[in-house]
Amino acid sequence: MNTALFLAGELRRLDEAGIRTFIIRGNHDAQSQVTRELTLPPSVHVFPGRGKPVLAKTLENGRTVHVHGMSFADPHAPESLLPHFHPPVADAINIGMLHTSLAGSAGHDPYAPCSVADLERHGYDYWALGHVHQRQVHSVKPSIVMPGMPQGRDINESGVKGITLVTIDDDGAVALEERPVGAAVFERVSIDLTATADWRDMLDVVGRHLALLRRGLPEADLILRITLTGTTPLSWRLRRDFDLLQGELANIAAGFGRCWVEKVETLFAGCSQHANRIAVDPIGELTALVENEVLSAFAFRADMRAVAEELLPHLPAELRRLLAADEGMLDDLVENAALSGSADVLSHLHGRGAVEGID
Amino acid sequence: MRLQQLDLVRFGKFTGRSLDFGAAKPEEPDFHLIYGPNEAGKSTLFAGFLDLLFGIERLSPYGFLHPYQTMRIGGIVEAGGKRHHAYRIKRNANSLVGPDEQPLPDNLFSSALGAIDRDTYRMMFSLDDESIEEGGEAILKSEGELGSLLFSASSGLPDSSAVLANLRAEADAFFRPQARKHRLAELKAELDALKSERKTVDINAREYADLRKTLTKARERHDAASQQRAELRVRRDRLRAELEALPLLARLRNAREQLAGSQELPIPPQEWWNDLPALRRQEVEIATRLRQLDEELARRRMELEGLPRDEQALVLTGRFEALRESALDARYQTAARDMPSRLDELARITAEMRACLIRLGEADNPDPVLLVLPTARAARLQELVRQHAGLSEKLASAREELESARRDRAQWERELDRLKGGVADTGRLVERLHVLRQSDCLLRQQAASREVDRLEAAIADAMDSLRPFAGDVDELARLPVPAAGVVATWRAEEAALSERRMRLDDRIGDERERQAGDEARLAAFAADGAAVDDATAGVLRRRRDQAWQLHRASLDEGTASAFEAASREDDAAVALRLAYAERVAEMRGLALAISERRARLQALETQRTALSEESQRLEATVAAAASAGGLPHVKLVPQLEAWLAIRAAALVLRADLRAARQTRDGAFAEEQAAAFALRDELVRLGVTDDLPDRLDELLAIAERIASHAQSASAAHSAAAAQLRRASEALESRETVLTAAEAAIARWEEEWAKALAATWLTGRAERPQPHEIGPVLAVLQDFDKLMQKKSELDHRIAGMRKDQKGFAEAIADLARELAEQRDGDPLAHYASLRDRIAAAHHQEERRLEGSASIARLEDDLRSLLNEERQHLAMKQVIFDFFGCGTVDEAGHCLEAVREQERQRQRSAELEHDLLTRLGAATSGEAESLLAGVDEPELRLELARLEEAIDATDRDVSELHSEVRNKEGALAEIEGGDRVAELEQRQRTILLDIEHKAVGYLRLKAGVVAAEHALRLFRERHRSAMMQRASRTFSHISGGEYAGLSTQADKGQEFLIANIAAGGSKLAGDLSKGTRFQLYLALRMAGYHEVAAARETLPFIADDIMETFDDNRAGRAFALMAEMARVGQVIYLTHHEHLCDIARSACPGVKLHKL
Structure with a gap:
């Protein structure tokens, strides 16, 4: 309820500024009791399930502007809603609002499916769509725009997010303008460390990458997931002194202002080739033993499986579903843990003298 | 890898220092002992070596004498079978250079180093007192973890078990199944707290609707109550006003009566209230000032009467002033004072003039003025x-x-x-010399000769390696040799043949092996007799059939029993065969397999024979080609190829040699020509004797x-x-x-x-130039003196005239004033001056007095005017009031004011009454109050007050209720609190996920490492333990018989066996012995590593602090043993260790820093 009230408050601000608001309900708020309890300001119009177009404005040259919209009556809408929309009002500017998954994508339920071609044919000047989180301009004339979302929620919704400001002039010409409004931008950045042999050089390389990235993005908080890749002699150290690495990278990021590191990942190719080449050294031998003998041994796998099964019941339920929903996921989890974990631990056995060499 | 020489060019405290370890000798241990006192730079040496291999460290501590940019360390390093002379300098790229300053590849040593980096090197191939102590500690810590101990000993990592324990503890800190307190539990508790907080903060829609409904109801009730209260209050206020109006009405009536009773007075102008007191004050003031002015006038007139005038003196003032301005008195006084001194001066000048004349020899000249020459x-x-x-x-x-x-x-x-x-004339000679100097024929000749020598030697070498070919190079060139393409074909053919032969051999070997196995198995089956093979069964059956034939023929007892026996035997065999049918089948199979293999072997052998024939044919071809080239015994292609390559090289050398010889001859001819020309020229110049032949001498x-x-x-x-x-x-x-x-x-x-033109011509002899100078000087002096004298005469006359004039003027004035007196004119002058001054003073005072009298008379006139105005104003007021004095007028004014005040009060009272009662006119108000009964009114008022109090309470209660409801609703209204809680909840979930995965990784890693360490232990235990045991026994001088292990509950403990019997756990050993145990393990590890890879130089830095001399000696002997496998360098600052090392290992090389 709190969040809904917040929304109402913000709508009131629009009302005070003389801006009218048109709302359609989608799959998530189709039957929401919460929004029904809200007292919305008079300038806000919520379209019902079947409704008439609303005259939004009459332009100076006498043309009228009509907004057509249709809310979901049900969280599920497997059929197209397009046939229920009124035909365009003649000699007027027609704006349509529709919550739709368009052609949809595999693995997701269809919501009011329809095709861009159908929308084009319907004869409106501008279609304001919603549902998909990724911005896409499907057509310019007529304008059919999926504006995406104003703010990404996590690293899986990376990139600059914002709104689309649509301006329609007296002649009905539509101009689209993308405005980044997100307070924070999530970005994945992959940095190749091949040919970087020194800790300081590594920091320089990362610094250069981040500076480039920071310059190319708007003035919003930047949240980064950094992936270090490549073949480098530093890979042992980066694994072993991972805490230090995270701290240093966070520092570098902080130096650019409004820049945070969400997570650092290391993906170093060719570790096992490396291991074979140096198998003549004790450490290399140990590495080879781990990779060739231990990881594939049944006993080890059983042990690890037991450890994971012991841990899972103690985790919060939502996390349990996320980590190991079924047997296959559990196996993957254990295997990944064994692979990267053994590399981590071997890196600790690789030597500790280098820690003194940081400065 | 081996360090042959270390050049500390500019490194640490060293400048241009070089250590030569010499070349390795196959039979000698490669053992070096470097002795240097403290601070001699032993650790610098080791750091330098590492810097040479791995690059100078970014912040090297050895840049104190030579700055970073000039640091340079070099050496000769044998690595991967090659010898490199290289220098390391401080540079970002290409930091490895050769002696010629050309950059060398950075990975020059990497073939020998493999994956070993600087730190790994320090761990695996060096040992100092600190690391040996850590190693001893690690033995204690890894009690029971033999695998990790062996691993530590061969990798040099001091405590792998401690590392694993730390990681395990890290994992346990997040989660431990049996424990209650761990990070996971904390995070979960935090999550629960957030969830419950959210539950309290947030509210669902239905509750929200209820809240709003009750709020609306409460508001309605509150509004009704306050409405009622307001009405009551209005009524009460009305009653109060009426009650308060009653006394007001009484006062109003009273005032009106008073006004009606008095007569109305005329109203004077407003300003009179201010004017009247002023008039009164003015009257007194004017009288006083009149009196004062009269008195002052009388006094001034009297004063003027008393002042007389001196007319005579005033008349003379003009003349006296003229006299004073001429300053005659001053001149009179000066003359009287100066006169005697001027007369003296005149006498002196006259005497000097006479002297001048004498000097000129013209003393008697009557007219000296003529002597002076014109200028x-x-x-x-x-x-x-x-x-x-x-x-x-x-x-x-x-x-x-x-x-x-x-x-x-x-x-x-x-x-x-x-x-x-x-x-x-040497012009031509010089020209020729110039030309010859530019010619380089001598140099060219020398270079060509050297080149010829070198090439000849090279050709001789090449010819040697071409043996048994015995001809010279030209013959060599003429030899028929096979073309390169042909040789390549042979080589390919040979390779293919040998490959095929190898494969065949493999297969034959394989087949034979299997055949032998099969035969052995068959023999074993047969030998064990349990099964009867087909042949035996056939024999038995045949024997039974024969017996039957015999028996049928004879049918007697003998044949019967023979048949019976044969039959029984056969039955037994059949029974056995039936019983072991499986084995029989197998035996049959084996027999088949053997024969199959035999056939296959034969086929393979045939193929091999064909192959060897083919290779013989090839060899024959090669041999033919080789013998054509003078090589009788060459059959193999590579041999031939190598010989051909050398021949080609020799032919190239021959061509080079020919070119070099031509160069040399050309240069020689040039020299001869030059020498001839030069000698000609010299002869032309007449130099003939002993001219040398050589051009340079010439x-x-x-x-x-x-x-x-x-x-x-x-x-x-x-x-x-x-x-x-x-x-x-x-x-x-x-x-x-x-x-x-x-x-x-x-x-x-x-x-x-x-x-x-001068009087000088008249002199007896004509004057010389040098005589004329002084004469002229004296004449000049004389001229000056004459001028001075005439000036003095003039001044004295002037003074006398002044004196006389003054005396006469004074006498004249005195006569005019009739003051007949004799005496000093100056005294006279003074008395005259005083009298005239007194007369002037008196006159000034008289003028002042008459001026002030005139001023006073003016003042008096204006005052009288003022008095007249005053009287006129007074009269106006008196006329208005009809009174005579100012005081009476004042009383009249007061009366007027009082009447005015009364009128005003009555108006105010009336207005007050109207406002209170809300009436339009006073008549209306009076009629309103007429019907009012006061006591009844008071009673009504009290009742109303009570009712108001009651409603007041109601309203305030209802009000607070509304407030509460509003507050409750406002708490929900639109904040981002819930969103924030949600966000924190998600953050914690992410954190838990991250940590849980981390926990699994750590756990898996530790378990994997432990598994691997166990495998490592199994792999290396026997070799390493054996060697370590022997080494330890040796170091301890036989005190310990050796080492053994004891397994217990999945762990394996290291045990030291005492020679005298008994054993000790590693933890029970003394510190020094533990170090030696560690050393023994490290040595065993070194040998283990050396068996698998190329060794790197092992550096030990004074590790025997805790060893007694005997053990140190034995340790040195063991190190010498290590030095047979790889290079060992021992650094020490104990001089006595040098002798111990020499006696323990005679082959040790000593170096001093």
């Missing part, structure tokens, strides 16, 4: 005297210089005569001659130039002398002319 003439004479001195000096010097110029010229003439011989002689000739001609032309200059100088001197003599003659003439 122009005197100046002319002086000028001539001065000119004379200059001219005579010039004349003398001109004569002298003329003489010296003559001498100069004579000398240079002699010099030129002397130099006339010895000048020759060149030297020619150069010497040319330079001699050049210097001689230079001297001659210099002398000629000097002579020319000397002749010119002589001419100019002669001209100068003539000029000087003419000047003197001109001067003499002028001198005579100048003297002619």
Whole structure:
């Protein structure tokens, strides 16, 4: 309820500024009791399930502007809603609002499916769509725009997010303008460390990458997931002194202002080739033993499986579903843990003298 | 890898220091002991070696003497079978350079180093007191973890078990199944707290709707109650107003009555209230001032009467002032004072003038004034005297210089005569020399000779390696050899053949092996007899059938029993075969397999024979080709190829040699030609004796001659130039002398002319120029004295005139004033001055008095005017009120004011009443109040007050209720609190996920490492333990028999066996012994590593601090054993260790820092 009230408050601000608001309900708020309890300001119009177009404005040259919209009556809408929309009002500017998954994508339920071609044919000047989180301009004339979302929620919704400001002039010409409004931008950045042999050089390389990235993005908080890749002699150290690495990278990021590191990942190719080449050294031998003998041994796998099964019941339920929903996921989890974990631990056995060499 | 030489060019405290470890000798241990006292730079040495291998560290601590940019460390390193001489410098890229400063590849040593980096090197191949101590500690810590101990010993990592334990503890800190307190539990508790907080903060829609409904109801009730209260209050206020209006009405009536009772007075102008007191004040003031002015006038007039005038003195004032301005009195006084001194001065000047005359010898001259010369003439004479001195000096010097110029010229003439011989023409010689110097034929000749020698030697070498070919190079060139393509084909063929043969051999071997196995198995089956093979069964059956045939033929007892026996045997065999049918089948199969293999073997053998024939054919072809080239015994392609390659190289050398010889011959011919030409030239110049043959010597002689000739001609032309200059100088001197003599003659003439016009000509002898000077000076003095005298005479006369004039003027004035007195004119003058001054003073005072009287009279007139105005104003007021005095007028004004005040109060009361009752006119108000009964009104008021109190309470209760409801609703209203809680919840979930995955990784990693360490232990236990046991026993001098292990509950403990019997756990050993145990393990590890890879130099830095001398000696012996596998360098600052090491290992090489 709190969040809904917040929304109402913000709508009131629009009302005070003389801006009218048109709302359609989608799959998530189709039957929401919460929004029904809200007292919305008079300038806000919520379209019902079947409704008439609303005259939004009459332009100076006498043309009228009509907004057509249709809310979901049900969280599920497997059929197209397009046939229920009124035909365009003649000699007027027609704006349509529709919550739709368009052609949809595999693995997701269809919501009011329809095709861009159908929308084009319907004869409106501008279609304001919603549902998909990724911005896409499907057509310019007529304008059919999926504006995406104003703010990404996590690293899986990376990139600059914002709104689309649509301006329609007296002649009905539509101009689209993308405005980044997100307070924070999530970005994945992959940095190749091949040919970087020194800790300081590594920091320089990362610094250069981040500076480039920071310059190319708007003035919003930047949240980064950094992936270090490549073949480098530093890979042992980066694994072993991972805490230090995270701290240093966070520092570098902080130096650019409004820049945070969400997570650092290391993906170093060719570790096992490396291991074979140096198998003549004790450490290399140990590495080879781990990779060739231990990881594939049944006993080890059983042990690890037991450890994971012991841990899972103690985790919060939502996390349990996320980590190991079924047997296959559990196996993957254990295997990944064994692979990267053994590399981590071997890196600790690789030597500790280098820690003194940081400065 | 081996370090042969370490050059500390600029590193740490070293500059240009080099350590030579020498070449390795196969039979000697490669063991080096470096002795240096403390601070000698032993650790610098090790760091330097590491820097050479891995690059100078970014922040090297060894840049204190030589700055980073100039640091340089180098050495000769044998690695991967090659020898590299390299230097490491501080640079970002290409930091490895050769002795010629050309960059070397950075990975020069990587083939030998493999994956070993700087730190791994330090761990695996070096040992110092610190690491040996850590190693001893690690033995204690890894109690029971033999795998990790062995791993630590061979990798040098001090405590792998501690590392694993730390990681395990890290994992346990997040989660431990049995424990209650761990990070996961904390995070979960935090999550629960957030969830419950959210539950309290957030609210669902239904509750929200209820809240709003109750709020609306409460508001309605509150509004109704406050409405009621307001109505009551209005009524109460009305009653109160009426009650309060009653006394007001009474007062109003009273006031109205008073006003009606008094007579209405006229109202004077408003300003009179201010004017009247002012008038009263003015009246008094004017009277007082009149009296004062009258008194003052009388006093002033009296004063003026008492002042007399001195008319006589005032008349004379003008003349006296004129006298004073002429300043005659002052001049009179000055004359009286100066007169005597002026007279003295006059007498003195007269005496000096006489003296001058005597000096001039004209004492008796009656008119001395005539002696003074005119100024122009005197100046002319002086000028001539001065000119004379200059001219005579010039004349003398001109004569002298003329003489010296003559001498100069004579000398240079002699010099030129002397130099006339010895000048020759060397132009062509110099030219030729110049050309020859540019020719490099000698150098070319030398270089070509060297090249020829080198090439000849190389060809000889090549010919040696071409044996048994015995001809010379030219024959070699003529030999028929197979083309390169043909040889390549042979090589490919040979490779293919050998490959095929190898495969065949493999297969044959394999088949034979299997066949042998099968045969053995078959034999074993047969030998065990349990199964009867087919052959035996066949024999038995045949024997039974034969017995049957016999028996059928005879049918007697004998045959019957024989048949029976045979039959039984056969039955038994059949029974057995039935019983072991499986085995029989197997045996049958084996027999089949054996025969199959035999056939296959035969086929393979045939193939092998074909192959070897083919290779023989190839060898024959090669041998034929080789013998054609003079190589009788070569059959193999590579041999032939190698020989051909050497031959090709030799032929290239031959071509080079030919070119070199041509170069040399050309250069020699050039030299001969040059020498011939040069000798010709020298002969032409007359140098004939002992000319050498070699060109360079000839060149030297020619150069010497040319330079001699050049210097001689230079001297001659210099002398000629000097002579020319000397002749010119002589001419100019002669001209100068003539000029000087003419000047003197001109001067003499002028001198005579100048003297002619003066009295000096009249003197007995004509004066010389030097005599005239003093005479002129005396004449000047005389002239000055005469001027002074006439001036004095004039001044004395002036003074006397002044004195007389003053006395006369004073006498005149005195006469006018009738003051007849004799005496000093100055005293007279003073008394006159005083009298005139007194008269003037008196006159001024009189003028002042009359002016002030006139002023006072003016004041009096204006005052009288003022008095008249005052009286007029008073009269106006008196007329208005009809009274006589100012005081009476004041009383009348007061009465008027009082009446005005009463009227105003009545109006106010009336207005007040109207406002209180809300009536329009006073009549209406009075009628309203007329019907009011006061006590009843008070009773009504009290009742109303009570009702208001009751509603008041209601309203405030309802109000607080509304407030509460509003507050409850406002708490929900639109904040981002819930969103924030949600966000924190998600953050914690992410954190848990991250940590849980991390936990699994750590856990898996640790378990994997432990598994691997166990495998490592299994792999290396026997070899390493054996060696370590032996080594430890040796170091301890037999005190310990060796090491063994004991397994217990999945762990394996290391145990030291005491020679005298008994055993100790590693933890029970003394510290020193534990170090030795660690050393023994490390040595075993070193040998283990050395077996698998190329060793790296092992550096030990004073690790025997805790060893006694005997154990140290034995440790050295063991190190020498290590040194047979790889290079071992021991650094120490104990001198006695050198001797111990030498006696323990005679092959050790000592180095001193």
